[in-house]
Amino acid sequence: MPTLALDAPALERLVSAAVAAPSIHNSQPWRFRLQPETSTVEVRADRSRAVPAADPQGQALHISVGAAVLNLRIAARHLGWAPEVRLLPDPADPELFAAVRLDTPAAAPVPGAERLYEAIWRRHSSRAPFTGAPVPPAVLDELAGAARSEDALLHLPDHEETARLLHLTAEAERRNTTDQAQRTESRSWIRTGEAPPYGIPVDALGPQDALGNLPMRDFSAIHPAEHRAPAHFEDEPRIAVLATEHDTPADWLRAGLALEHVLLAATVHGVRASLLHQAMEWPYLRWEARDPHHGPGHVQMLIRLGYGPEGAPTPRLAPGEVLERP
Numbered sequence: 001m002p003t004l005a006l007d008a009p010a011l012e013r014l015v016s017a018a019v020a021a022p023s024i025h026n027s028q029p030w031r032f033r034l035q036p037e038t039s040t041v042e043v044r045a046d047r048s049r050a051v052p053a054a055d056p057q058g059q060a061l062h063i064s065v066g067a068a069v070l071n072l073r074i075a076a077r078h079l080g081w082a083p084e085v086r087l088l089p090d091p092a093d094p095e096l097f098a099a100v101r102l103d104t105p106a107a108a109p110v111p112g113a114e115r116l117y118e119a120i121w122r123r124h125s126s127r128a129p130f131t132g133a134p135v136p137p138a139v140l141d142e143l144a145g146a147a148r149s150e151d152a153l154l155h156l157p158d159h160e161e162t163a164r165l166l167h168l169t170a171e172a173e174r175r176n177t178t179d180q181a182q183r184t185e186s187r188s189w190i191r192t193g194e195a196p197p198y199g200i201p202v203d204a205l206g207p208q209d210a211l212g213n214l215p216m217r218d219f220s221a222i223h224p225a226e227h228r229a230p231a232h233f234e235d236e237p238r239i240a241v242l243a244t245e246h247d248t249p250a251d252w253l254r255a256g257l258a259l260e261h262v263l264l265a266a267t268v269h270g271v272r273a274s275l276l277h278q279a280m281e282w283p284y285l286r287w288e289a290r291d292p293h294h295g296p297g298h299v300q301m302l303i304r305l306g307y308g309p310e311g312a313p314t315p316r317l318a319p320g321e322v323l324e325r326p
């Protein structure tokens with residue numbers, strides 16, 4: 001087996017995959033640092049791109065960075081390593097969210113890893129209406145398995161529970177559009193014209209549901225000229241609930257890994273997804289999102305799944321903009 005080199009081209013490919021991960025408001029709140037003496041890539045939080053009004057505890061920040069860690073791990077396997085991932089490895093360095101050690105070649109390919117790697121570049125959130133065609137049970141089972149492999153749970157609520165979760169999401173969206181801090185912050189992440197390569201471009205914004213049943217985030221305070229005409233969304237949305245047993249920062253990171261693993265597995269099967277995070281931004285509503293039938297777990301994200309148009313790509317920071325050289 002040839003010796004693997006963690007050289008500049010390999011590092012750029014790893015970071016390129018990592019920054020393709022989803023993040024709240026496409027804030028991309030991460031930085032990467034190579035420790036060459038240990039062949040370790042550090043994944044660090046960049047709080048200059050945090051969203052404190054929507055995410056005062058940093059739950060979404062950790063989920064975003066966790067998703068980037070998952071992509072980096074998949075890219076490392078694609079390049080031939082057996083990556084060792086440690087979450088929050090240094091209590092004295094709270095901005096260091098993960099360390100990915102790359103000093104061991106893989107003994108054998110991981111089944112399905114190549115398909116997930118290819119999906120990294122095709123995964124985009126779709127804020128458009130879906131057709132309403134059901135996602136096959138076998139695919140949903142695979143997505144639940146993807147979450148379990150990252151120490152998280154993916155619940156598939158029934159019709160009544162889905163309606164309750166959408167009601168909570170609608171209430172959270174109402175609060176987001178009436179709370180001044182939330183409105184101002186979310187509006188600041190809309191990008192028009194020449195803008196930094198993060199945030200949400202106007203042309204990536206989706207319409208609102210004409211019937212008001214599916215509360216898609218409208219980023220509030222958007223200028224009327226930037227609104228899309230309302231559209232008819234699917235009558236029976238398929239919502240999946242991503243949860244963890246506990247609710248520590250390490251659990252938030254695991255939720256990020258699980259979220260991206262689920263999204264990539266969905267992409268492999270041609271399933272589109274969008275994220276409903278609004279209720280997670282209000283502590284009482286997030287607590288209410290728990291389903292007692294599934295035990296005392298903590299909801300981390302609601303994921304809308306279905307079939308429809310591919311989502312519009314959003315801009316990404318270049319590897320050189322987020323990579324700290326030793």
